[in-house]
Amino acid sequence: MYTRLVRWIDDRLMVSPLWRDMADHPVPAHVNPSERVSAFVYCFGGVTFLLIIAQFVTGMFLAMYYVPDIINSYNSTKYLMNHVMFGLQLLSMHNWGSSLIIIMVTLHMLRIYWMGVYKKPRELNWIVGVTLLILILAFGFTGYLLPWDEKAYFATQVGVSFTKYVPFIGPALLKILSGGNKIGAATLTRFFAIHVLFLPALLISFLGLHFLMIRRQGITGPY
Amino acid sequence: MNDHGHEHKAKEYQQKGVVPFWPEHFLKELVVGLMAVTVLFVFSIFVHPVLGHIADPGDWAYVPAPDWYFYWVENFFDVGGYYWSVLGLVQFDWVLMFLFPALGIAALYLVPFIDRYPERRLLKRPLMLGLLMFGALFLGYFTANGVYAHSTLTAQEPYNIFQSGCATCHYIQGLGGDQTGAIQTPTGQWIYPPDLSHIGSILSPAQIQAQLVNPKGGMPQLSLPPAAIKDLVPFLSNLK
Ligand code: HEM
Numbered sequence: 001m002y003t004r005l006v007r008w009i010d011d012r013l014m015v016s017p018l019w020r021d022m023a024d025h026p027v028p029a030h031v032n033p034s035e036r037v038s039a040f041v042y043c044f045g046g047v048t049f050l051l052i053i054a055q056f057v058t059g060m061f062l063a064m065y066y067v068p069d070i071i072n073s074y075n076s077t078k079y080l081m082n083h084v085m086f087g088l089q090l091l092s093m094h095n096w097g098s099s100l101i102i103i104m105v106t107l108h109m110l111r112i113y114w115m116g117v118y119k120k121p122r123e124l125n126w127i128v129g130v131t132l133l134i135l136i137l138a139f140g141f142t143g144y145l146l147p148w149d150e151k152a153y154f155a156t157q158v159g160v161s162f163t164k165y166v167p168f169i170g171p172a173l174l175k176i177l178s179g180g181n182k183i184g185a186a187t188l189t190r191f192f193a194i195h196v197l198f199l200p201a202l203l204i205s206f207l208g209l210h211f212l213m214i215r216r217q218g219i220t221g222p223y
Numbered sequence: 224m225n226d227h228g229h230e231h232k233a234k235e236y237q238q239k240g241v242v243p244f245w246p247e248h249f250l251k252e253l254v255v256g257l258m259a260v261t262v263l264f265v266f267s268i269f270v271h272p273v274l275g276h277i278a279d280p281g282d283w284a285y286v287p288a289p290d291w292y293f294y295w296v297e298n299f300f301d302v303g304g305y306y307w308s309v310l311g312l313v314q315f316d317w318v319l320m321f322l323f324p325a326l327g328i329a330a331l332y333l334v335p336f337i338d339r340y341p342e343r344r345l346l347k348r349p350l351m352l353g354l355l356m357f358g359a360l361f362l363g364y365f366t367a368n369g370v371y372a373h374s375t376l377t378a379q380e381p382y383n384i385f386q387s388g389c390a391t392c393h394y395i396q397g398l399g400g401d402q403t404g405a406i407q408t409p410t411g412q413w414i415y416p417p418d419l420s421h422i423g424s425i426l427s428p429a430q431i432q433a434q435l436v437n438p439k440g441g442m443p444q445l446s447l448p449p450a451a452i453k454d455l456v457p458f459l460s461n462l463k
Contacts, residue, residue, distance in 0.1 A: 023245035026236055034251045043255040050256035054263070074277040081274060092267035100263055102292050113334070113355060116343030123335035130332050137292075144290055150450060153278035154287030158297060165320030182280070223343055 022215075031219050042219070044108035049207070051101045058094040059196065066146070068192035070185045073148040098140050105136055117220045125213040128206055135203050142195040148188060156191070157183050276449045284384050284451035286376050295362050298369030381458030384451045392416040392442075395462060406441045414441060423463040432456050 010016050029035045031042035065084060067076040080087040109129065112118055118126035145156040160183065164174040179186025232243070242248050279285075289297050303319045312318070330337070340348040345355070385395070392404025393416045404416035422431065435452050438444055447455070 024232065024243045026239065026241035027244050027248040029240050029242055032242060032248060032251055033255055040255060043252055046252045047256045047259045050253070051259060051263070054260050070278070074274075078274055081271075088271055089267055092271045093263055095272040096267055096270070097263055099291070100259065104259070113351070114345050116338065116340075116345070116348065116351075118335040119338065119343065120335075126335050127332055130328075134328075140290055140292065147274055148278045149275035150278055150282060150285050151275050151288060153280065154282075154285050155289045155293075158287050159289065159293070162296075162300065162320060165317050167317050167321060170317075170321075184280070 025215065028219055028221060030222055041107075041111045044104050044111060048101055048104040048108055051097055051104060052203070052207075055094060055097050055101065056200070058090050058097065061090050062094055063196060068146070068189050070148060070188055073146060073188060073192075077147045098143065101136060102140065105133060109133065115220065115223075121217055122213070122220070125210060125217070128210050128213065132203070132206050132210060135199055135206065139195065139199050139203075142191040142199065145183075145188065145191045146195065153183060156187065160187075276453075279448055279450075282448035282450050284380065284448050284454060286373065286380055288373050291366075294369030294373070295365035298365040298372060301372065302365070302368065381454040384447075384455055385458065388445055388447060388451065389419070389455075393419045395420045404442075416442070419459065420462055423460045428456050428460045431459050 006016065031039050033039045033043055062080070065076050065080045065087065067073060077091070081091060082088075112126065112129065141156075141159060145152045160174065160178050163177055164170045166173055175181065177187075177190070178184075179190045236242060288294075300320060303323075307313065307316065307319050334351075337354075338348060338351050340351070342348060345352050390398070395418070397420075406414050408414060426434070432452065434442070435445070435447055435455060
């Protein structure tokens with residue numbers, strides 16, 4: 001039954017070769033944590049990726065309750081924390097998950113640096129990697145504003161104010177980022193859109209590049 | 224691919240010391256990932272983020288704090304800004320606030336091109352080892368310093384609020400206070416704002432809070448922001 005279904009689809013779309021290509025591509029045994037425990041250092045990237053997926057899932061559920069305006073973002077967050085079943089669990093996972101991702105991505109980067117993995121031919125993947133790091137940090141920064149409590153408001157005020165020092169375009173940049181002359185309703189909707197639409201789109205694109213390059217170049221061997 | 228092909232491939236992989244991505248590699252890596260997600264799940268059952276008071280742009284008493292991984296940014300700019308003004312470089316603010324960070328980010332992007340060593344072992348790449356240690360010390364120092372500065376500021380905060388909000392009329396331990404707050408009753412008597420040096424043993428925290436939110440006995444409505452009240456109540460309650 002199953003094989004017939006696959007064959008039926010294959011007759012039309014030929015997905016098997018794609019799948020085989022991915023499934024069979026050889027991964028060196030030395031990166032497998034069940035071969036050697038010390039190989040767990042090769043897992044940091046994968047762990048980061050899984051945590052990002054968890055972050056997407058918890059974020060999607062949070063978005064069912066969150067209302068991005070200056071009165072309701074606070075109130076809807078409070079409601080979620082106090083009255084929604086598993087709401088507090090969801091919010092906590094999304095909150096701590098962001099910290100865990102920062103830790104994991106740092107460890108991943110340390111492995112790449114430590115082992116000199118970014119050397120030829122992997123220079124471009126390091127560059128994609130640094131972009132991923134910046135995107136992750138941007139997620140953290142924009143997400144911090146969303147509950148719209150005092151911590152959120154004033155930390156964002158400080159953070160955003162740094163952009164005004166960019167030569168020439170600084171003041172314009174500051175205005176674009178905060179949607180006006182001060183942190184307010186426009187900043188909140190802006191940060192919300194960046195956090196849930198712009199950044200995920202960018203992150204997925206760059207993750208795609210990252211994985212394509214890894215697939216093309218293979219995992220670096222031992223020294 | 225048929226079963227025969229699989230066996231053939233398995234042998235070939237074994238000889239080369241590799242495993243197929245699916246399922247051998249993927250599932251084992253998934254196990255490691257799921258351990259991390261489980262830690263996150265269990266941790267989140269017990270520890271929750273706190274939601275503060277709703278944002279009040281007029282709250283002058285609030286001491287902002289970034290998320291933990293941004294402390295170093297804020298503190299670097301704080302400390303740097305201090306020395307910048309000591310050195311009289313204020314008109315070159317953009318060097319500190321833009322050029323340095325931009326160079327830092329550029330250096331991070333260019334790591335593969337800075338590292339010209341043919342060797343991959345870190346110990347054989349002294350410059351890269353040095354840069355790594357510099358980076359770790361840099362982040363560590365400014366993070367620790369930022370956390371420390373923030374806790375000092377928050378500890379200092381109630382006293383500052385008292386100075387700017389209360390000390391015009393009241394005094395504590397002989398400091399502050401003058402005749403500004405004195406009021407004359409219809410019978411011609413003068414009432415002076417009381418000395419608050421021992422207010423903690425006279426009023427309970429709840430009574431202090433009530434007086435701040437809704438002043439009685441001639442004290443004006445100060446419309447203190449919530450963060451100021453939150454800081455002042457324990458501060459005053461401790462004056463025993
Ligand atoms: C969103 C964050 C990231 C994710 C999800 C991610 C994911 C991964 C994964 C799954 C691998 C396979 C090998 C391994 O896990 O170690 C990998 C490899 C790699 N990553 Fe990342 N990564 C991220 C960020 C970064 C960063 C910040 C850098 C460096 C600046 C970087 C540089 C690299 C390089 C150079 C490789 C090739 C490894 C090799 O050939 O052995 N990645 N990444």
